[in-house]
Amino acid sequence: MMKVAHSICPSCSVGCGVNLIIKDNEAVGTYPYKRHPVNEGKTCRKGRECFKIMTENRLKEPLIKEDGLKLSNWEDALDTVASQIKSYPSHEIGILVSGNYTNQEYETLKKFADALGIRNIGCHTGSVPSSNLETVALDDVEKSEFILIIGDVIKKYPLLGRRVILAQENGAEILAVDEPDKTLTGINSQEYIQVESASSIIDEVDDIILEKLSPQSTVLISNLESEDDFEKIVKFFEQSDAKIIPVFQDCNSRGAVNILPVLSSDDMKGMLERVKLLYILGDDPAPHMMESIKNLDFIISQGYLINKTTSISDVVLPGSCWAEKTGSFTNTTGETQEISKIVDAPGAALDDQIIIKKIAEKIGLDL
Amino acid sequence: METQFLLAKAKDKELAKRGECGGAISALFKYLLDQGLVDGVLNLRQGVDIYDGIPTLVEDSEDLMETCGSLHCAPTMFGDLISNYLSDMRLAVSVKPCDAMAIRELEKRHQINEDNLFKIGLNCGGVVMPLIAQKMIDIFYEVDPDDVVKEEIDKGKFIIKLKDGSHKSVEIDELEDQGFGRRINCQRCELKVPRNADLAGGNWGAEPGWTFIEVLTDKGKKLVKDAKKSGYIEVKIPSEKAIGMREKIENVMIKLAHKFQDKYLEENYPDTENWDEYWNRCIKCYACRDACALCFCKECDLEKDFYNDENEVVPDPLTFQGIRMSHACFSCVNCGQCEDVCPMEIPLAVIFHKMQKRYRDKTGFIAGVSEELPPLYSPEKS
Numbered sequence: 001m002m003k004v005a006h007s008i009c010p011s012c013s014v015g016c017g018v019n020l021i022i023k024d025n026e027a028v029g030t031y032p033y034k035r036h037p038v039n040e041g042k043t044c045r046k047g048r049e050c051f052k053i054m055t056e057n058r059l060k061e062p063l064i065k066e067d068g069l070k071l072s073n074w075e076d077a078l079d080t081v082a083s084q085i086k087s088y089p090s091h092e093i094g095i096l097v098s099g100n101y102t103n104q105e106y107e108t109l110k111k112f113a114d115a116l117g118i119r120n121i122g123c124h125t126g127s128v129p130s131s132n133l134e135t136v137a138l139d140d141v142e143k144s145e146f147i148l149i150i151g152d153v154i155k156k157y158p159l160l161g162r163r164v165i166l167a168q169e170n171g172a173e174i175l176a177v178d179e180p181d182k183t184l185t186g187i188n189s190q191e192y193i194q195v196e197s198a199s200s201i202i203d204e205v206d207d208i209i210l211e212k213l214s215p216q217s218t219v220l221i222s223n224l225e226s227e228d229d230f231e232k233i234v235k236f237f238e239q240s241d242a243k244i245i246p247v248f249q250d251c252n253s254r255g256a257v258n259i260l261p262v263l264s265s266d267d268m269k270g271m272l273e274r275v276k277l278l279y280i281l282g283d284d285p286a287p288h289m290m291e292s293i294k295n296l297d298f299i300i301s302q303g304y305l306i307n308k309t310t311s312i313s314d315v316v317l318p319g320s321c322w323a324e325k326t327g328s329f330t331n332t333t334g335e336t337q338e339i340s341k342i343v344d345a346p347g348a349a350l351d352d353q354i355i356i357k358k359i360a361e362k363i364g365l366d367l
Numbered sequence: 368m369e370t371q372f373l374l375a376k377a378k379d380k381e382l383a384k385r386g387e388c389g390g391a392i393s394a395l396f397k398y399l400l401d402q403g404l405v406d407g408v409l410n411l412r413q414g415v416d417i418y419d420g421i422p423t424l425v426e427d428s429e430d431l432m433e434t435c436g437s438l439h440c441a442p443t444m445f446g447d448l449i450s451n452y453l454s455d456m457r458l459a460v461s462v463k464p465c466d467a468m469a470i471r472e473l474e475k476r477h478q479i480n481e482d483n484l485f486k487i488g489l490n491c492g493g494v495v496m497p498l499i500a501q502k503m504i505d506i507f508y509e510v511d512p513d514d515v516v517k518e519e520i521d522k523g524k525f526i527i528k529l530k531d532g533s534h535k536s537v538e539i540d541e542l543e544d545q546g547f548g549r550r551i552n553c554q555r556c557e558l559k560v561p562r563n564a565d566l567a568g569g570n571w572g573a574e575p576g577w578t579f580i581e582v583l584t585d586k587g588k589k590l591v592k593d594a595k596k597s598g599y600i601e602v603k604i605p606s607e608k609a610i611g612m613r614e615k616i617e618n619v620m621i622k623l624a625h626k627f628q629d630k631y632l633e634e635n636y637p638d639t640e641n642w643d644e645y646w647n648r649c650i651k652c653y654a655c656r657d658a659c660a661l662c663f664c665k666e667c668d669l670e671k672d673f674y675n676d677e678n679e680v681v682p683d684p685l686t687f688q689g690i691r692m693s694h695a696c697f698s699c700v701n702c703g704q705c706e707d708v709c710p711m712e713i714p715l716a717v718i719f720h721k722m723q724k725r726y727r728d729k730t731g732f733i734a735g736v737s738e739e740l741p742p743l744y745s746p747e748k749s
Contacts, residue, residue, distance in 0.1 A: 002424045002452055006414065023452060032658065032708050034442055035419040035497040042710040045652040158650050158710040165648060165712050184680050187647055
């Protein structure tokens with residue numbers, strides 16, 4: 001039994017189409033999805049190998065901590081989660097979610113938080129601007145006369161980079177701005193301005209460049225470490241007539257930003273230090289925020305991957321990865337694309353929306 | 368064996384109606400599945416629309432209906448799909464000439480077992496990239512691509528059928544002059560009738576409602592004979608005029624392919640400066656290697672430590688594309704998959720095709736067609 005099924009790549013925010021090759025209910029490879037308008041069957045290596053996400057380091061069973069994490073079952077895990085959540089006042093509960101969930105899951109999670117009066121909720125999804133962004137068609141990037149690129153977009157987001165290459169073949173002028181190292185985007189641009197730090201990027205934009213930022217131009221902004229810089233730079237270019245594409249990190253960062261509050265690293269740190277019970281979905285703050293995490297009494301981790309945070313959690317709930325569920329992702333240009341369930345989740349793992357609803361039910365909430 | 372020409376159609380009324388040209392090929396697949404001669408049929412099915420051809424494995428002949436009909440906007444490759452995922456099955460597969468060529472090279476390298484395979488060839492003048500098809504239907508036909516329910520290529524025209532039943536057509540020459548139409552690899556391809564399959568079917572020379580079949584192997588001959596005997600197909604002998612007509616069409620197409628080879632491999636061939644620009648874009652994502660049906664090595668030289676240049680901004684073209692070329696270009700079948708999947712729009716297939724042509728001129732080895740392996744073959748140089 002083999003089938004080829006359409007899906008969207010979960011590896012980054014560009015939203016490429018991938019065909020998954022499924023053999024006996026297991027994804028074994030990918031096949032070019034040439035009808036897909038974003039990438040026409042072309043993918044980067046991450047895209048071609050995205051099927052591996054489904055099997056590597058998977059969580060398959062609920063776990064509960066008793067002298068270390070022990071195999072458990074849904075009934076006990078959900079009872080523990082519900083009674084713990086009920087035992088804390090809402091201001092001591094935090095919900096942290098990654099940018100890899102579907103729009104429908106964010107909506108459900110928001111309802112869940114609202115029903116419990118939880119205000120400490122947000123998505124930590126790399127540095128992202130929170131302003132209302134307009135949707136930009138990828139075809140317009142290709143038709144641009146001038147493209148200004150911040151960060152190594154061609155190397156890191158190749159299927160967005162491809163549109164820059166095509167624009168260049170059509171005669172567009174490409175200007176790259178990046179930190180000093182030589183980059184692929186830099187060597188493929190007519191002009192390459194190397195800046196010392198992200199905060200000095202705006203200073204490099206002189207009148208000549210400003211004049212080129214017509215409606216037929218595009219500004220691609222990626223790779224900014226600090227949320228403030230990202231926000232500032234997006235706001236600055238929004239004053240021009242150019243189309244702006246901030247390049248988000250995760251496959252549904254932009255969807256998350258539309259529904260939930262965005263957390264900067266500082267915001268996240270603040271939340272971890274403010275709350276006592278943390279419900280984490282898909283995120284892994286342990287490697288870089290261990291000090292703040294120590295302040296927590298109880299950690300509930302939900303997701304499909306074994307990581308450092310799951311290993312220090314009190315309850316671990318095995319969720320689904322993208323090809324095991326139905327919903328939608330909003331890509332970095334603002335396009336919302338449907339995904340459908342293609343394979344069953346392994347072991348006892350469940351659809352994430354079902355898990356959230358089951359917890360709500362146990363608490364006595366009607367979502 | 369002596370070539371045999373036939374006209375055939377399905378006896379099953381539904382298959383005859385739904386299938387292309389009387390559904391003879393679908394009927395042969397049905398015969399093979401019903402008799403248990405194969406475990407599955409690998410074919411194309413239409414997904415959301417006519418631009419969406421999805422490789423589909425059919426294991427129950429009842430499901431064959433969904434793979435009936437032809438799709439010209441589906442630049443698929445079945446060679447590595449079979450060798451990577453279906454090598455444990457007895458299979459019947461519909462093959463375009465490029466599929467058949469890739470399969471032949473893989474058979475010679477023991478990646479596909481010929482005895483497990485029925486190769487049902489489809490004559491092919493070339494296919495169109497799905498998004499190019501949508502764009503050209505919008506521009507040249509002034510039609511919403513979503514309103515197209517069927518397309519076909521006939522008498523040098525790309526013909527579309529709309530929801531309301533009307534037809535519109537544009538000369539393929541006109542489309543290709545403007546950068547639309549068939550994939551450039553297809554324009555250069557000179558194998559239009561897959562004589563490296565067990566039989567080759569199509570509409571050239573056929574009467575309406577019939578498939579013109581050229582039987583090419585004993586296996587193909589037995590298949591047609593048995594399927595007829597079991598009541599799956601109806602067969603008749605084509606007229607001399609029909610045979611002549613088909614030959615004429617094929618020859619015109621081959622002549623045109625030679626013209627395009629001159630255009631793309633000589634006149635418009637990128638110069639050194641262009642190539643420098645192309646190589647500068649390479650992100651070393653291995654898409655070209657992974658899409659190449661012939662790159663089957665489990666351990667690829669390109670990933671060995673001594674070629675590791677991860678710290679470089681771009682790979683050295685000599686130790687990346689150069690190595691791949693030295694391993695694979697002799698056997699390149701010009702399927703164009705490497706170029707189709709390259710995220711950086713590097714026109715890889717032109718170098719490989721040009722090199723294969725030179726090699727062919729010197730040695731007589733025709734990739735995908737010759738029975739033997741390339742001269743001085745070693746696993747390192749496929």
